[in-house]
Amino acid sequence: MHQYQFPIESERLRFRYFQEADIAEWAVFFTENPMMHYVGATNPEAPELEAKKFIERQTNRYKTDGFGTLAAIEKGSGEIVGSAGIIYRQHPEFDKMHEIGYSVIPSRWGKGYATEMARCFFDYFVVQKLANKVISIIDKHNTASQKVAANNGMQRGPKFNFNGFQCYQYYRNIE
Template sequence: MDARLETDRMTLRRFTGADVDDLAALHGHPDVMRHIDDGRPVARAVVEQQTLPRFLREYRELPGGHGCFAAAEKGSGAFLGWFSLRPATSVGLDGGTELGYRLLPSAWGRGYATEGARALMSRAFTDLGAERIVATTMTVNAASRRVMEKAGLSLVRIFFEEWPEYIEGAEHGDVEYAITREAWTGTRNTPTTRNAIRNRNGQ
């Protein structure tokens, strides 16, 4: 299966060793990491020695079509961040295919996150045999929750886990969002969606 994926405005591809600078800038940005892991920027050495090698290893070890994919803007080629599909392993999740995304602040508020999320969901359901897609974030991460909702996922629950270190807002817990193949197929077959497709195609 072709690991490359294109949306209207982005190209998604596998990471390579040459992407270390872009990935380090993303994971090292304090605003990006505010609601992730321990809430602190990740050192370049960690990205270079652990994060990127893990991404590359996952292409071999995970089922085909899964992993973390670098997102670049069409035309300019500017690095925007990444999107991922993996068997769900994040704390609090129990099964399903996990959707993830992490974008530079320069890409926030421009619809890129929703665009990429929808593209990976479509691939997961149509090509990869996914039955249920899940995603999680902190309850207070309103921006990420909006992306999940715009992509078509629905709130399943708020849950509370013990974390090694406190992050501001952790007392409000985390959220799980999800969508099943059946629900996703149903949204694509509504009259409104069909009309939108016909209009987009000029029919």
């Protein structure tokens, strides 16, 4: 089983495991965020509950397959600005594949954090020699994330149903 090799950093961000103490700060992501359903959130009236469920899901991923998204901490402020990492996916469309996932708190949109996160974890993926292909699962309406994936050298693959949403599989082969 893989375990993240720390430190994992980019120019403006450092990454660490989510902790229970992050619930209140991460709850901001689930407040008035039209993108929160992309990370499995179902109850917009309860942002702290959604943050707790999200962090528990990541903690379970860390334990079961060594992956999961990490808290993205802005170096300058020490604040959580999003989450990013590698998710080990088991799904009929892409069984046992590694996904680069990233989410940014709405107040930090448009500052290049998603691109920075995606590039950081692509580089990590290559250095760690995890597999010969990496994917990103992106809702067909999420054009901002589609642009991030394309800028990260990924190609758009087929459309498929993922957790009730029509998504594209973006992929990049590793040589």
